[in-house]
Amino acid sequence: MVCDIMSEGYGYGKVILFGEHFVVYGIPAIASALSGKTIAKVEGSDKFELVDNRPETPGYKEKKKEQQGDSLRRILEFLKIDVEKNPIRITLSGDLVAASGVGASAASCAAIARAINEHFKLGLDDEGINKVAYEGEKGYHGIPSGIDNTAATYGGIILFTKGDPPKIERISMKTPIEIVEGNTGITSDTKTVVEDVARKKEENPQEFEEIFKRAKEITEEAKEALINADAEKIGRLMDENQELLRRIGVSCDELETLIKIGKDNGALGAKLTGTGRGGLMVSLTPGKELQERVANAMKENGFMAFRNNIG
Ligand code: MEV
Numbered sequence: 001m002v003c004d005i006m007s008e009g010y011g012y013g014k015v016i017l018f019g020e021h022f023v024v025y026g027i028p029a030i031a032s033a034l035s036g037k038t039i040a041k042v043e044g045s046d047k048f049e050l051v052d053n054r055p056e057t058p059g060y061k062e063k064k065k066e067q068q069g070d071s072l073r074r075i076l077e078f079l080k081i082d083v084e085k086n087p088i089r090i091t092l093s094g095d096l097v098a099a100s101g102v103g104a105s106a107a108s109c110a111a112i113a114r115a116i117n118e119h120f121k122l123g124l125d126d127e128g129i130n131k132v133a134y135e136g137e138k139g140y141h142g143i144p145s146g147i148d149n150t151a152a153t154y155g156g157i158i159l160f161t162k163g164d165p166p167k168i169e170r171i172s173m174k175t176p177i178e179i180v181e182g183n184t185g186i187t188s189d190t191k192t193v194v195e196d197v198a199r200k201k202e203e204n205p206q207e208f209e210e211i212f213k214r215a216k217e218i219t220e221e222a223k224e225a226l227i228n229a230d231a232e233k234i235g236r237l238m239d240e241n242q243e244l245l246r247r248i249g250v251s252c253d254e255l256e257t258l259i260k261i262g263k264d265n266g267a268l269g270a271k272l273t274g275t276g277r278g279g280l281m282v283s284l285t286p287g288k289e290l291q292e293r294v295a296n297a298m299k300e301n302g303f304m305a306f307r308n309n310i311g
Contacts, residue, residue, distance in 0.1 A: 009114025011107035013096040014151035022215040033155040036096035040111035045089035057099035071139025100279030106148035109136030173311030178291040182258035183304040186278025235268025242271035250276030
């Protein structure tokens with residue numbers, strides 16, 4: 001029997017402001033949810049199917065298709081939903097552009113978890129949704145730190161430390177600050193990049209120890225700077241964070257070009273965000289005027305640019 005009730009769920013996109021990659025090793029990191037969301041709709045159907053209508057960076061969805069299938073299997077298995085017995089159609093949409101760096105996979109996992117929860121009346125609260133989204137993220141990441149699904153589920157700005165359970169602290173800023181995200185247009189594979197970092201760490205234990213120490217201090221200093229909306233300081237710390245990310249080998253020419261465009265046009269700080277080796281970068285551009293200037297400069301150089309706020 002096909003049930004005609006439609007259930008809906010959402011997941012936020014995110015920008016990691018401080019500590020991506022280091023967070024995998026237990027260093028605290030800071031992420032801010034974006035206003036862009038992925039929406040999932042679940043309805044009864046005569047066969048199980050996933051329809052993906054999300055806007056995307058060209059090629060993103062095709063490149064992630066296999067991982068998306070794996071992710072969905074993990075979510076259904078974790079929730080003990082038998083889609084042979086209860087076939088459903090899942091439709092993804094929303095205004096979050098699916099691209100590397102915005103937490104697109106996590107946003108879709110949280111959205112799917114919420115919609116399934118509602119459809120099958122599973123009674124999960126946010127903590128439960130976050131756990132399901134984490135299981136789904138394993139399909140894309142291998143062993144994710146959990147920061148992306150946490151930001152996708154809860155929204156806001158969070159200070160996140162990996163663990164079981166993870167430590168999640170909310171940060172609230174005195175005033176919001178404008179940002180511009182530049183998109184390299186390159187879809188990167190989180191699992192591969194995270195594995196490369198692990199290899200590099202094995203080969204250079206002493207250098208990584210020193211990098212991790214500074215990464216932890218940067219996040220701690222950034223927490224205070226964010227609370228006080230101290231844009232100069234946040235920007236300086238972003239630049240320093242980017243230097244550490246360069247040293248662990250996760251930047252690339254296109255990201256560096258975007259960072260230079262941002263800085264040359266007045267951004268107070270700029271760094272890659274998320275996985276790196278493609279995907280997105282984030283620049284701190286307080287005030288509408290500076291935000292416009294930086295976004296336009298990126299566009300004039302042939303890149304896609306997204307305007308947003310943190311806080
Ligand atoms: C990817 O958005 C963030 C990484 O730190 C991986 C993770 O935290 O699982 C690169």
